[in-house]
Amino acid sequence: MIKKTYPITEQLILNALKLAQQLHQELSREADALKKTQLAELINDIAANKKQLVVQLGQFNTQITQVLATEKLPNDQESIREYFKRAETVGLLTDESIGNWAQLMLVCAECRNLNEQNGAGIDLLSRHTKRSLDILKGKPAFANTYGADGSTQSDRHSHTLISV
DSSP states (O other), X not given: OXXXXXXXXXXXXXXXXXXXXXXXXXXXXXXXXXXXXXXXXHHXXXXXXXXXXXXXXXXXXXXHHHHHHHTTOOSSHHHHHHHXXXXXXXXXXXXXXXXXXXXXXXXXXXXXXXXXXXXXXXXXXXXXXXXXXXXXHTOOSSOOEEOTTSXXXXXXXXXXXXXX
């Protein structure tokens, strides 16, 4: 069975590597945009591109899970190594796919780090913008009422300090 699934697996891994590299490029673009322009439109476009790439990588995960299931293997790193061993056992060349898999894992780890950094940057910009708006609206910086669940709520009626 592995002789039938292995060519599919090779192509899946290669396609996933390309998608992960594109995602890395989008995350790098987002990081640059956050440092330089902070344009909401550009960041929104990048977010849409990232979402599409993540959906495609999710499809890859589903497909690789199915391939591993044909060999009665779960979807984890050890199973991938076992899959490659089984392929080698039946005489298939795995060096290129093993290299692509390793590169895929590296790029995915870098994407995860970049995404966390970008998310933190966006959160800081959001907080800064909210504070600026609160100052302009005259909204108190502290909560002065409590909700039914005991959580704090800010004053609903704020007075504008500055009108532009």
